Amino acid sequence: MAERTGCVGVVVDAKPDATEFYERYGFETLDVLCGKLGDRPAPQPMFLTLGSIPKRS
Secondary structure, eight states: OHHHHOOOEEEEEEOGGGHHHHHHTTOEEOOOOSOOOSSSOOOEEEEEEGGGSOOOO
């Protein structure tokens, strides 16, 4: 996909209790600079570079 579209990675908005799941697959947390939600749990943005995903044979 990266070669066809110029994509460098995958970003997810993980639920607070799901961050450990994503960390097991190599996702790293991103800092939230603005746009925090006030009345509900804020998702945790996480990023995974496409280079860390094994290529299919």
